[in-house]
Amino acid sequence: MPELKTRWDIFCTVVDNFGDIGVTWRLARQLVAEHSVDVRLWVDDLRAFERLCPQIDINLSQQWQEGVEVCHWPSEWPVTSAADVVIGAFACQLPHDYMDAMAAREQPPLWLNLDYLSAEDWVIGCHGLPSVKYQNVQKYFFFPGFQKDTGGLLRERGLLERRQQFQLSSAAQQQFLQGLGIERACDAQLISLFAYENTGLASWLDTLAADSTPTHLLVPEGRVLGDVERWLSVGELAVGALHVRQALTVQVLPFVRQDQYDYLLWCCDFNAVRGEDSFVRAQWAARPLLWHIYQQDDDIHLDKLEAFLTLYTKGLSTPAAEAISGLWRSWNAGADMAEHWLATRKHEAELQNHAQAWCLEQALQADLATALVQFYVNWI
Structure with missing residues (x-):
C-alpha cells in the first residue's frame, strides 16, 4: 500500500461514554502510524476522551497526541478547510459550515459514514454503496464486519x-x-x-x-x-x-x-x-x-x-x-x-x-x- 500524502478528518460525538471515541481514537492513531496520513480527530467530549488518553488537556481546543491532531468540536464551528477524506463516525451529523467547506473544494472529498459493527447479512450488500449527497459531495456507507466484502476489524500491524x-x-x-x-x-x-x-x-x-x-x-x-x-x-x-x-x-x-x-x-x-x-x-x-x-x-x-x-x-x-x-x-x-x-x-x-x-x-x-x-x- 503506497503512502498517502493526504489529510483526513474524523468526527466523533461521544454517545456511550467510551465506545465511539475508543474506536475513532484507535483508528486515527493507526492511520497516522501505518499509512502516513495527516489526521484531525474532532471530538465533542474531551472528558470522556481523557479516560482513554490521560495526556489529553481537556481545556485545549487543539493539541497533538501520538501524531494525531486532536480538536475539540465546538458549538460554534470555526472557519476551517475540509480534508481529502472525511469520516463521520457512527452517523454523527457534521457541522453545516464544514459541509459547505467540503462542497467548496475544487476536488470534492471522499465522505464516509463509518457505521457500527454488525454481522448481519445485509451489511455485505450495503458496504461501499452511495448514501446521501450534499451538493456535489457524495457520501458512502462503510461497514466494519466479520466477513469478506465488509470493512473488516481494527487491527494494528503486528x-x-x-x-x-x-x-x-x-x-x-x-x-x-x-x-x-x-x-x-x-x-x-x-x-x-x-x-x-x-x-x-x-x-x-x-x-x-x-x-x-x-x-x-x-x-x-x-x-x-x-x-x-x-x-x-x-x-x-x-x-x-x-x-x-x-x-x-x-x-x-x-x-x-x-x-x-x-x-x-x-x-x-x-x-x-x-x-x-x-x-x-x-x-x-x-x-x-x-x-x-x-x-x-x-x-x-x-x-x-x-x-x-x-x-x-x-x-x-x-x-x-x-x-x-x-x-x-x-x-x-x-x-x-x-x-x-x-x-x-x-x-x-x-x-x-x-x-x-x-x-x-x-x-x-x-x-x-x-x-x-x-x-x-x-x-x-
Whole structure:
C-alpha cells in the first residue's frame, strides 16, 4: 500500500461514554502510524476522551497526541478547510459550515459514514454503496464486519504476534498483573468483567462463588460496579478493593488505557466485554468471551447478537455451541446465568481452541484502517 500524502478528518460525538471515541481514537492513531496520513480527530467530549488518553488537556481546543491532531468540536464551528477524506463516525451529523467547506473544494472529498459493527447479512450488500449527497459531495456507507466484502476489524500491524509472545511469557503476564496490584493464585481462573448494568450478574457471581475451581474476577471501573456492590452488600467500591466470598475473589481495577486493556484481556482465561471496541479487542485476545451488546430501541440489538452467534459458533460441536449461545442470550436478557455457565465450563477446552481459530480466521481479512485507505485509493 503506497503512502498517502493526504489529510483526513474524523468526527466523533461521544454517545456511550467510551465506545465511539475508543474506536475513532484507535483508528486515527493507526492511520497516522501505518499509512502516513495527516489526521484531525474532532471530538465533542474531551472528558470522556481523557479516560482513554490521560495526556489529553481537556481545556485545549487543539493539541497533538501520538501524531494525531486532536480538536475539540465546538458549538460554534470555526472557519476551517475540509480534508481529502472525511469520516463521520457512527452517523454523527457534521457541522453545516464544514459541509459547505467540503462542497467548496475544487476536488470534492471522499465522505464516509463509518457505521457500527454488525454481522448481519445485509451489511455485505450495503458496504461501499452511495448514501446521501450534499451538493456535489457524495457520501458512502462503510461497514466494519466479520466477513469478506465488509470493512473488516481494527487491527494494528503486528498485534497478534505481540499478543502471542505475551501469552507465552508467564513472567511478562505476572509483571503486568503485579503493576495493577493483582496477585493471581496459581490455581485460580482469571476473568475480566467490563459490562453495562445487568440483573443477571448476581446469579453468575453466585455460581462462581460456589464452584470448586477458584476464580479471580477483575472488574475495571465502570457501570457494572453497582451490581457488584449489591451482590457483595457493600458500599461504594473503590479502585483496589478486594473481596473474597467462598471460591470467588473480586478485585476492582482502575480504568486503564487501551493498550493496557489489551494486556489485561490477554492475561485472562475468559473475558466479559461490552460495546464495540472492547468486543473486538477480546476477539484478538483469542480467549473465550461473553459480549454485553449495547441495548437499542425495539430490541434490534438482539438481531445483531444472533447474527454474530450464527457466524461465531460455526465449527463448534452442537453442545458447545448451545452452551456458549445460551450464556450470551441469558446475559443479554439479564436472566439467570447458572445453568448456562456450568454448561459452558464443560466445553472449556473446545471453546478455547475455537477462540484461537476464530482470531486467526478474522486476521485473514484486511484490517479496517487498511480497508479505508484502499477504498480511497480505488475512489481516486
